[in-house]
Amino acid sequence: MTAPSPSGAAALLPALKFDRDGLVAAVAQQHDTGEILMLAWMNREAVEQTLATGEVTYYSRSRRKLWRKGETSGQRQRLVELRVDCDGDTLLLLVDQRGAACHTGTRSCFFRAVRDGALARIAEPIVDPKTLYGAEA
């Protein structure tokens, strides 16, 4: 359990290779079950805030701003450990996810699979998405 770790950013940032948009990919995995929850993006500031606070913060490419996971929906991600890949352009976030990671209300965003030649739904919502974002849903 290393988070929050403000000093971790100083160690990590030189190892990162941000893309032409200033972003690295970040895969969130539930730390104890191994379930993959989602993939999102981080800029330098999102990495710093995540390590400083222990609350996972992404960069929203559509809204073009920082987005602390769960700030609207309440479905927060607490950082347990941050890992980085060999070429420094992808992060693996071991997290403790409260509730549903997906905006559709499923635990994981990966709720569809190719099975028997079709695209099958393999998980149902655990939270009503209407309750996550109020009138926006």
Added chain:
Amino acid sequence: MTAPSPSGAAALLPALKFDRDGLVAAVAQQHDTGEILMLAWMNREAVEQTLATGEVTYYSRSRRKLWRKGETSGQRQRLVELRVDCDGDTLLLLVDQRGAACHTGTRSCFFRAVRDGALARIAEPIVDPKTLYGAEA
């Protein structure tokens, strides 16, 4: 166990949103242990070949061509299940990885973690990278 599934591509492709470079991100996870092995990229053809053959094939952004995982190194990935996320721009590949997924010889590309304010190596190579690529390594 759904792979190979050539007909799966017809079901999957309409759900995918390829980026401006014609790519989707693909996260590879060892199917039985849950370990995250790597993140790479796929274009439409890589998706089709992966589903048609059951051997995971990526698109190399640096070499600008299809790359069947393990074609040089022998460290192949057999597809067990292909999942897709809510917005169709990321795939989760449940795979059976032979040997090391990482070109550095570690099982996973995510062999570094922020611990105690430093970037620590948390896994050692299981294969000598020199043996993976011969004179290129």
